[in-house]
Amino acid sequence: xxxxxxxxxxxxxxxxxxxxxxxxxxxxxxxxxxxxxxxxxxxxxxxxxxxxxxxxxxxxxxxxxxxxxxxxxxxxxxxxxxxxxxxxxxxxxxxxxxxxxxxxxxxxxxxxxxxxxxxxxxxxxxxxxxxxxxxxxxxxxxxxxxxxxxxxxxxxxxxxxxxxxxxxxxxxxxxxxxxxxxxxxxxxxxxxxxxxxxxxxxxxxxxxxxxxxxxxxxxxx
Numbered sequence: 001x002x003x004x005x006x007x008x009x010x011x012x013x014x015x016x017x018x019x020x021x022x023x024x025x026x027x028x029x030x031x032x033x034x035x036x037x038x039x040x041x042x043x044x045x046x047x048x049x050x051x052x053x054x055x056x057x058x059x060x061x062x063x064x065x066x067x068x069x070x071x072x073x074x075x076x077x078x079x080x081x082x083x084x085x086x087x088x089x090x091x092x093x094x095x096x097x098x099x100x101x102x103x104x105x106x107x108x109x110x111x112x113x114x115x116x117x118x119x120x121x122x123x124x125x126x127x128x129x130x131x132x133x134x135x136x137x138x139x140x141x142x143x144x145x146x147x148x149x150x151x152x153x154x155x156x157x158x159x160x161x162x163x164x165x166x167x168x169x170x171x172x173x174x175x176x177x178x179x180x181x182x183x184x185x186x187x188x189x190x191x192x193x194x195x196x197x198x199x200x201x202x203x204x205x206x207x208x209x210x211x212x213x214x215x216x217x218x219x220x221x
Contacts, residue, residue: 009111009150013097014172015104015136023102024203026131029075032082033066038192047087050200073207076130080115081123085194094194104136107173111140117151124153124160132158137172
């Protein structure tokens with residue numbers, strides 16, 4: 001197994017599918033609200049309106065409003081493992097280890113240089129505790145030596161366990177490259193959105209409703 005901190009890694013994930021309601025919860029609360037801008041002002045404005053984020057002074061969102069939305073939606077504090085299924089201006093389009101259908105899978109997510117094993121383990125633990133129904137295996141492989149396994153985690157029953165010496169022959173899925181032309185539709189109007197406006201409104205309402213239920217009933221859903 002190679003040193004996880006030496007170079008950029010690609011995240012591989014496979015797992016048991018979740019329901020669409022569970023996907024709503026995951027994809028709202030694992031989103032980085034600071035990174036949801038698109039190159040088109042109209043969809044960016046719609047996303048901000050649905051999330052309850054106010055525009056700032058310089059064609060950006062007001063930082064205090066973003067922080068308030070993070071708290072209101074109970075978004076997790078994720079640097080490495082956040083999802084970008086709501087909207088993304090990246091060449092490969094909206095992406096993440098969960099999608100809106102409930103599929104748990106990734107074969108091409110790039111993790112920036114020098115990811116720290118302990119930090120990634122802590123983030124998987126956050127995710128495991130927030131969504132205890134998740135049952136997945138995640139691996140990091142090296143970009144420079146495709147298919148070389150760098151690290152592995154098992155997430156289930158509300159716990160994340162790091163495997164220090166995974167079997168290098170057992171990749172959970174084959175890494176694949178994504179060419180921008182594979183997502184040509186993202187260049188169309190509203191193409192940088194990864195979800196319909198109707199579904200996004202319903203997902204946000206569901207998360208806010210669940211938060212209200214927790215406050216009023218003391219449940220841990």
